[in-house]
Amino acid sequence: MPALEQLDADFEKAWQDTAFRTEFNDLLREYVGRPNPLTEAKRLSEDTGLHVTIKREDLNHTGAHKINNALGQALLAVRMGKKRIIAETGAGQHGVATATVCALLGLECEVYMGEEDIERQMLNVFRMKLLGAKVNPVSSGTKTLKDALNEAMRDWVTNVDSTHYIIGTAAGPHPYPYMVREFQRVIGDEARAQYFERYALTPDAVIACVGGGSNAIGFFAGFYGDDSTRMVGVEAGGRGLTSGAHAAPLTAGSPGVLHGSYSYLMQDDDGQVIGTHSVSAGLDYPGVGAEHSYLKDLGRAEYVAVTDEEALDALQWVAHREGLICALETAHAFAALKIPGLFKPGERVIVNMSGRGDKDMVTVAGLLKL
């Protein structure tokens, strides 16, 4: 659609424009709180025999990496003269981030969210409402992230003149995956500079969870030039890859087309997109950003999956040993540290702590019977 061509052109122009960059960077610093720290995790290092550092996206305003992209796209929307913003959300972090920047910039905001996700992320629904956004429940399909995306797309094609659609993940039609990566690459660029300043080295591996893949692609992008740095993406293995109840298209899916891009996909033999399962709402998506598929096929990045149970264990482990309560999504990245044979003893790794765990406390308390 011409709106995508327009967006592509407007983004390119803005991204080359020093004034836009300055405005974006100033708000990242003064409003979001960047740069966030790189924390050395001595006790995780002790437990694993690795050298572990943590990039602290959880310390951003609103508690996750999502605001980097939401802020960038909202500033772009203002430049494009759009007054109304729509977004989809799974875990609610992107919805909250979008509602936040809309409040900041005086934009009207509506967020589409699957009914199942509304139930498991009640706190974030409340936050969005408090920020002045309208939350539209989505009852079609599997009532999760992909259906919220479908509904947001329907809204966008209907109201395209007045509305900008802020996609929260690195998926969907061009230019979204590219634009989202560029707005998120601050994670990787910042982490690389901090790491080099402290250790005069580049890390051996960078690790991030992958749902649609926005935190991972922004993190990885900072290390594209470092051939000796491994990139490890961790997908949601749900109840196990053999159970079929998971959300791991890169490790257990096949190529297909969904939401305007060709990428690995969870689908049946008839090309129908199949229902996914993950304990974490933010990873519960059957597709993945096409750039991750490309990195996988190139062999440049490695993708693994960990189960719900392993993620829950990792969440408790990191809480007990480092005093950090991470989001269930992020817990998947930490769980990868314990996969036998994945890392060599002494390997120096950075884990991207994409978000904090407050939003998941009700779910986790229920699962752990606390």
Next chain:
Amino acid sequence: MTLSEKFSELSGKGEKALVCFFTAGDQPLADLPRIVALLEKSGADAIEIGIPFSDPFGEGPTIQDSSQRALENGASVNKILDAISKCQSSIPLITMGYYNPVLRTGLDAYAQRSKAVGCTGTIISDLIPDEADDWDAASGNAGLETIYLCAPTSTDARIDQVAKRSTGFVYAVSRTGVTGAESAVPPEVKDLVAKVRALTAKPVCVGFGISKPEHVQMVCSVADGAVVGSALVKCLHENWGTPGGEEKVVDLIKTLKAATATA
């Protein structure tokens, strides 16, 4: 009969086309040949047989729900093509769906199989012309007609691509947005049809939001035909298999077909 043949026959008679869409598998697939025959008998000039998809992001609630029901009923590409093979129809039958089931089936396999069961064309609603080289080749080899969509927001370059690549007809979308019945068809659709006409002599049909005789009449005053989807899907869902249900379907199609002539 191909779409091109049908449109030249209609234009020879000074008639406009009524194109009917319904979702295959929303009613039992064993009934599909009877539904097709009934639509033909009632005045349909061509039939779009919808292949349901799990993520129909271009559809409004009526076709979304019908797609979900069809998939729950176990409809699949193969079962639907089997059902089409049992149709005895003298009007063009075309399948309409999303790209992923076609891609998964294999472009050549899908095209060859569609042709073999008696389809004359295909609409893949989320396939844009810029990405359609492979599909054009597969459907060309199979002898299937292609139909691409353009909308009021489409650029001239896009409309030109759509016009060049469509071999059956050009599908002009009446408005921005998704499928579904509306109270009125926006008058701007006339501008879109005029733009298409300026670029091609191929037939142009207008769809999206056309549910009433006055919509058909308005559309047929400028285009070569009107596409009715959600209204028929709703009528079939509410009435198929009930006493007197078939008559309600017949009445709807007859009324809409009659409106093509009053333009």
